[in-house]
Amino acid sequence: MSLSICSKLNMDIDLPELKKELEIIQRLQWHKESPFIAENVPGLNTTVYHSGNWKVVSLRSLGGSESRTDPGGPSIHDYEYNEMSKHTPYIRKLMSYFGGDIRTVRLSSMGPGMTIQEHCDTFVALQYGQVRLHIPIQTDENVIMRFGKEEFHWPEGELWYGDFSVPHSVDNGSDKHRIHLIFDAYITDKLLELFPQSEQKAIAAKQILCHQNSQPLAVESLKKYQCDFDISAALLKGIFETDDGILGIISGQIKLIDNRELQFWLDEKPLFTLEPLSDGLFKFRGWSVERTIEFKWHEDTLSEMVWQFNCGLHKTLVSIPVTATTEKSTKPRLVEKQCEPCV
Numbered sequence: 001m002s003l004s005i006c007s008k009l010n011m012d013i014d015l016p017e018l019k020k021e022l023e024i025i026q027r028l029q030w031h032k033e034s035p036f037i038a039e040n041v042p043g044l045n046t047t048v049y050h051s052g053n054w055k056v057v058s059l060r061s062l063g064g065s066e067s068r069t070d071p072g073g074p075s076i077h078d079y080e081y082n083e084m085s086k087h088t089p090y091i092r093k094l095m096s097y098f099g100g101d102i103r104t105v106r107l108s109s110m111g112p113g114m115t116i117q118e119h120c121d122t123f124v125a126l127q128y129g130q131v132r133l134h135i136p137i138q139t140d141e142n143v144i145m146r147f148g149k150e151e152f153h154w155p156e157g158e159l160w161y162g163d164f165s166v167p168h169s170v171d172n173g174s175d176k177h178r179i180h181l182i183f184d185a186y187i188t189d190k191l192l193e194l195f196p197q198s199e200q201k202a203i204a205a206k207q208i209l210c211h212q213n214s215q216p217l218a219v220e221s222l223k224k225y226q227c228d229f230d231i232s233a234a235l236l237k238g239i240f241e242t243d244d245g246i247l248g249i250i251s252g253q254i255k256l257i258d259n260r261e262l263q264f265w266l267d268e269k270p271l272f273t274l275e276p277l278s279d280g281l282f283k284f285r286g287w288s289v290e291r292t293i294e295f296k297w298h299e300d301t302l303s304e305m306v307w308q309f310n311c312g313l314h315k316t317l318v319s320i321p322v323t324a325t326t327e328k329s330t331k332p333r334l335v336e337k338q339c340e341p342c343v
Contacts, residue, residue: 015157053111129288186211
């Protein structure tokens with residue numbers, strides 16, 4: 001049973017209220033759309049797939065930045081609503097349905113006659129534990145979205161899911177701006193209830209991972225996982241889509257910052273925060289449980305970290321040796337914890 005490439009979700013939308021809030025936002029500053037760029041990753045390579053007439057207003061973003069127009073990713077920052085969102089109480093009300101499981105919320109305007117060239121947004125699909133949802137607010141029948149070889153037109157005032165991990169493109173063949181409310185969300189049972197029944201059965205069969213909130217750990221527990229390691233540029237490329245030209249080995253560290261949180265560093269620069277799911281198992285801040293890091297011990301010595309990458313039923317494990325940097329690193333009494341599939 002395969003997952004649909006697009007699905008209309010069952011949610012009541014007050015389109016006139018959305019249009020009213022859009023009128024207010026249109027008078028404010030919009031920014032050029034830009035892709036997510038992970039901070040401090042050497043050799044990062046990004047590509048722009050449009051001519052530039054694509055503008056965005058962020059209502060919720062990493063660190064609450066109004067100038068960030070990207071959908072977010074692994075980071076030391078958390079997702080926060082910004083000052084612009086105060087002009088959109090109805091949108092905030094819509095988002096409240098999903099609780100704290102919303103990543104970014106953006107209004108996206110695509111200019112008349114504009115084309116977004118075919119590309120893939122890696123890891124943005126049900127099988128990766130996170131989705132991108134669209135509500136068209138202003139559109140036209142001549143706006144066509146292509147996913148693979150299939151064509152779709154999403155009407156105004158409807159909530160749509162698309163598998164953006166597959167090759168997709170958009171043509172605005174009309175003489176007006178196409179404006180969508182776009183939000184990225186983690187997979188939860190509550191979100192899955194909005195999918196058609198047939199799709200829910202397919203999701204269950206694929207064992208899609210549901211979002212899990214982090215579990216606080218005491219400082220003494222966090223200290224045990226401070227370590228040094230070397231990571232190959234080839235692995236870094238696979239994780240962060242870095243440039244092909246980066247070669248060799250890069251030094252990294254797991255550091256305890258402000259006696260509060262663990263962070264993943266490369267070349268003495270922070271990349272993202274590790275959020276505990278249990279003592280010894282962590283996810284990336286700003287990301288789904290599509291990828292986790294579990295620390296392993298040899299007798300009483302911290303010896304390796306195991307990266308797990310999940311795509312539905314498929315899992316990939318990568319082990320990286322580590323050297324503990326805490327003088328006394330005592331093996332924790334682990335409670336078995338697995339990432340649970342959605343029901």
